[in-house]
Amino acid sequence: MGIFTAGPALSGMDYDPQAIEERWRQRWREEGRYEADPAEGADGDDATFVTVPYPYPSGGMHIGHARTYTVPDAYARYRRQQGDNVLFPMAWHVTGTPIIGAVERLKKGEAEQLSVLQDTYNVPEEDLSDLETPMGFAEYFIEEHYKKGMKSLGLSVDWRREFTTNDERYSKFIEWQYRTLKEKGLVEKGLHPVNYCTDEEQPVTTHDLLEGEDAEFQEYTLVRFRGDSPDNGDADRAGASDDGDAVFPMATLRPETVRGVTNAYVDPEATYVRASVDGETWVISADAAEKFDLQDREVEIEAEFAGEAIVGTTVANPITGDDVLILPAGFVDADNATGVVMSVPAHSPDDYVALQELQARADDLTAYGIDPDAVRAIEPIPILSIEGYGEIPAKSAVEEHGIASSDDPALEEATNDLYNAEFHSGVLNDEYGEFAGEVVEDVRDAFREHHAGDAFDTMQEFSEEVVCRCGGDVEVAYQETWFLRYNDEEWREKTLRAIENLDAIPENTRGEYEHTVGWLNEWPCIRNYGLGTRLPWDQEFVIEPLSDSTLYMSYYTVAPHIQDVPVEDLDHEFFDAMFYGADAVDDADPKALELGEEWDYWYPVDYRFSGNDLITNHLTFYLYHHAEFFPEPKWPQGIVVMGMGLLEGQKMSSSKGHVVLPGEAIERFGADTVRFFLLNASEPWQDYDWREDAVESTHDQLRRFYNRAQELIEGPAGDRDAVTDVDRWLLSKLQATIETATDAMERSETRTATQAAFYGFDEQLKWYRRRADLDRPGARWTLRHVLETRLRLLAPFTPFMANELHEKLTGTPAEDAPWPEVDDDLRAPDLELAEERVQALVDDINEVADVTDTDPETIRIYAAADWKRQVFDAVREVGADVGAVMSEVMSDPDLRERGNEVNEVAQDAVEFARDYDDEELADLLAMDEQAAYENAAAFLEREFGADVEVYAEDDADVVDPADRAGNAIPFRPAIYLE
RNA sequence: GCGAGGGUAGCCAAGCUGGGAAACGGCGGCGGACUCAAGAUCCGCUCCUGUAGAGGUCCAAGGGUUCAAAUCCCUUCCCUCGCACCA
Structure with missing residues (x-):
């Protein structure tokens, strides 16, 4: 055993993120490294306060969440290195119903919920009961x-x-916030449409819905036709009362078509009622009566009967006074709106087809006591004209789509097209009086407004069927509720000012905030149940999640110390004193004033990082509340909006198990890799895609970086005084890197910053390694200096690795070292330009070798003759204009002799010069081109494995076997490979 | 429909905020160096044509402005997100 089982100890310095990272985590924990307190006697100028919306733990954390918190962390770390005292706190949002819903689904043993918990988030069986x-x-x-x-x-x-x-x-803090809002008159009671489950008899949230999650509230206009109402439950219309005054409200989304109504429809089979609605007699479907009851109308049912009972009666159009006939129709849905439908055959393809079909079988209608001739006599009444359609637009639409019957699927498309066209370009006929000649789009609302109260009424209805998870029917109900008056003019003004002052990142989000303020209306801020804070003056309600998360960033500033204050002391005056000072109350609690000082130190929030989907609610609310509660200097300074995350190109979804958990990713790749990938994949506000192959490659890059750094750290320190031009070139590139990374971080552009500090500079290093003799003391010093600087630049992104290496190199962790500053003494634009010429030369040689498929043994390089440089000089003097350059140059007799040659060089020079500014051109012209190539000769010989000879084009002893030397132009030497 | 953001070479993705002419990077692919070999690393190539650093045709489609456009303007097509009382 032994050698085969253990495997070779790979150099002992291979990158082991797990070990490194665990060491630092432990150290941070023991040191309380990120516990931030106000500096003694400081006024807060050095304070940076960074926040992120507190997570909502209704499920586990996945890699998408991870980025939301990593970006602000990188910014916080950056500011610390810039010398700021940085506070980055975290808390947990549990308000509302989602967690309660999740628990209920778990307790019911719902398979999907169990799968999310156990399969997606790996909750062990034995822990389930804790949940x-x-x-x-x-x-x-x-x-x-x-x-x-x-x-x-x-x-x-x-x-x-x-x-x-x-x-x-x-909760005490939230109570203070809401009491204050109430005092200011910004919380008010009123009626609001809500989703209401008719089985559970209570409001429900979108999450409680089985069907119709996408349903919208639609406000229908009710056209109040009038006629006789049946007076009893018999389907015998002989019993109709002759009051002529009952209201038959017909719902429509197109109130302007009221003049085109030719008849009405009801479902003869469905149940209708005569009811007293707000004291009037209405005839509507039984379902509709229930809806009106929910929508805060006084409804009393007086009689019930089948729709048949009103078929055949006539009702009067409130606008035109015309009588229209009520006809029977199976397509009428009694459970939609009022169950009484007006028919506008000239402008509704549906109505047009329905009418035709009905007229075709008019004789059958005698069963309802209807005169067939009267039905056959009905003709569409056009009320507007529109280009591209005939006089009867619905007829044109039906004919064009070749629709033969009401069950033709093309009918829907025809209807949509026509509705759209009429809305945007339909011009109302003369009968419309002050609205005549206008386009529907421009006057619909005004028209409705004009007739509101007498001819028109309104009701709310869903755009589609909505069903509760309990199986109950969900209707739109008006509920007494407390709402925030986000449409209050003064409040709006303040908020708009807050938006003006805001550093909105990216800048194009500013308009979205403004736009949101523009359309935001009253916001119901309470729910009937859920976790959180009860409305202080109406304990039966709970303040909802988007409303209790608007000012809480203040609470972070005092969160640890407020624990020492007895809960009962945290009354209204306490917070008044804390935020508004001793003068705000009669007898200020000293503890409150103390906490107030800490708040004052940290506030305002410098940057809040949040998802771009929250602009239209949370973030704008945040601005609203701050604008109202605090003086301008305490308003939010900046908001960085974040993009969405994808996983392998697909949306993440915890219910489908399509997520990556941070813990698993970190275990596999290390936290630095995960962080670096998340920060580098795109700018914070852009969407990004977590792709495993890309993460793996990031890991490889970090490992390579680590191992190289290790070698350097273990090697000799080198000698600063021994640096040469190549070293200075690299140091100059380093300054540009610092500048780019710093500018980027000031705007939270983590991608640009990491790209520059890591990948961008790696490109330079790659060249440097080819170009320079790395064993020189000057090179050693340079490489170590470069490493030290880069580690500091990388510390916000890969803190573990950067700290580890920086500490080994210098004795201090990178995060404790200042953020690098550009050292102008190390800038060497002249060296950069010269090196660029060498790089261009290498490219040219490569290209020629490639095209000619030769492996040269000798490379001859010819620098341009002096007279050609004179032409360039002219370009610098008169600008990149061939004509001007020529006239300048031709004043020189020597050049004039060269005529055409000069012209060619001038053209090349002008083109070349466009890429450089005046300063760079001056530097270029000051450089000794031939010397630059001679200095690079040894390098070129190594690179190409060939002899390299450098000449001036006009040297006396120039060797030019292929007659190439004349091709040289300044900064673009002629070359010959053999 | 309204509002916002996009469509760049096989894939991902810069550039598009001050228009300058193949377009940074990375992945993948091909060739080469190193190696017993593999991996790692390094070098070159990777739109078409080309035995000399060039030419041609390109940045969703079409049109326009300009000496010059991926970059500015217009039109069209397609994709993503938000449009609320839900976190």
Whole structure:
């Protein structure tokens, strides 16, 4: 055994992320490395406060969540190296119903839920029982997933500050927030449409739905036709009362078509009622009566009868006064809207076909006591004109689609097309008075408004069937609720100002915030049940999740110390004193003032990092509340919005098990690899794709980096005084790298920063390794200096590895070393330009060798003659304009003699010069080109395994067997391979 | 429909905020060096043509502005996300 089982100890320095990372995690834990407290006597100028929405532990953490927290961590680490005192806290959002729902599904033993828990998130069988209470459930995922995951990732979180939104002290804070809002009149009571399960008799959330999750509330216009109502339950219309005053509300989404109504439909089989609705007599379906009851109308059913009972009666159009006939139709759904439908055959393909079919069998209608001739006499009434359709648009549409009957599937398309066309380009006829000649789109709302109250009424209805998980029918109900008045003008103004001041990253999100403020209405901020804080003045309600997460970043600043304050002391005055100072209350609690100081030190939030999907609610709410509660200097300074994550090109989905858990990824690749990949895959706001092959390759790159660094650290220190031009060239490139990375991090561009510090600079190093003799003391020093700088640049992204190596190299961890600054003395633009020429030369030689398929034994290089440089000089003087250059150059008699030759060089020079600015051109012209190639000759000989000879084009002893030398132009030497 | 962001070589992905002419990188593929060999590493090639560093045709499609466009403008097609009371 022995040698075969143990395997060779690979050089002993191979990259072992698990071991390195565990050491640092332990060290951070023991040192309390990221516990941030205000510096003694400091005013907060050095404070940076970074937050991220607290996770919602209704399930486990996956790699998509990991990035949300890693990006702010990288920024926090960057600011620490810049010398800031940085606070990056974390807490847990448990408010509302999702956790409760998850627990219930677990307790019911739902297969899907069990699969998510056990297969996706690896909850062991024996732990399942701990998950049967909401807080037990939350606790499990907080401890076993989120916290473990975050700690493994090396997030620089101050863990002393964690809390859950179900904590009693947090609730005291939320109570203060909502009492304050109420005092300001920004929380009000009112009616709001909600999803209401008619079986459970309570409001339900989207998550409670079995069907119709995508259903929208639609506001129907009810056209109040009037007519006689039946007065009893018999299907005998002889008993109809002659009041002529009952309302037959007909629901439509196109109120402007009211003038085109030719008849109405009801389902003769369905149950209808005569009911008193808000004191009026209405005739509607029984289902509709229930809906109106839920929508806060006073409904009293007076009589019940089959639809048949009203078939054949006439009702009067409230706009035109015309009488229309009620006809029977099987397609009427009594459970949709009012169950009484108006028919506009000129503009609705459905109605057009239905009418035709009905007219074809008009004789059958005598059974309802209807005169067939009256039905046959019905003609479509057009109310608008539209290009591309005939006088009767519905007729054109039906004919064009070749529709023969009402069960033709093409009918739906025809209807959609026509509705769309009419909405956007239908012009109303003359009868519309002040609305005549207008396009529907522009006047529909005004038209409806115009007739609201008398001819028109409204109701809410879902756009599709909605069914509760319990199997019950879900209807739109109006509920008494407390809501936040996000449409309050003053509040809006303040919030818009907050948006103006905001550093919105990326910048194009600013408009989205503004847009959101524009359309945001009242927001119901309470639920009937759920975890969280009860509304202080109405204990039966709970403040909902998007409403109790708007100001809480303040709470982080005092979270550890507030634990020492007895809960009962945390009254309204306490928080008033804490946030608004001693003068805000009569008798300020000294503890409150003390906490207030810490708040004042950390606030405002410098950057909040959050998903881009939250702009339209959470993030905008956050701005609203801060704008209202705090003075301008405490408003949010910046928001960085984050993109979505994909897994192997597909959406992640915990229910499908299509997720990667951070713990598993870290175990396999190491936390640095996971972090680096997440930070480098794209900029924070862009979407990214977790692809295993790419992660693997990232891991390989880090390993290579680590091993190379190890070698350097173990090798000799070198000598700064021995550096040569190549070394200076590399050091100059390093300065540009520092500059790029720094600028990028100021804008949270983690991809650009890592790309520059890692991959970008690797390219330079690659060249340097080819070019330079690495055993020289000057090179050793350079490489170690470069390594030290890069480790500091990489510390925010790969803190474990960077710390480990930096400490070995210098004695201090990278995170304790300052962020590198550009050293202008190390910039050498002239060397960079010269080196660029050598690189271009290598490329050219390669190309020629490749095209001619030769392996040269001798390479001859010819630098351009001096007179050609004069032409270049002219370009620098007069600019990249061939004409101007020529006239300048032709004043020189020597050059004038060369005529055409000069012209050619001038053209090349102008083209070349376009890539460089004046300074660079001056540097180029100052360089001794031939010397640069001569200095590179040894290198070129190594590279190509050939002899290299360098000449000036016009040397007396130039060897030019193939007559190439004349091709030379400045900075582009002629070459000949043989 | 409204709002936002996109469509770049086999794949991923820069460049598109100050228009300059094959377009950074990476993966994959091909060839080579090193090696007993594999891996790792290094070098070259990877749109078409080409025995001299070139020419041709390109950046969803079409049109326009310009000496010059992936980059600016217009039109069309396609994809992703949000449109709420849900985290």
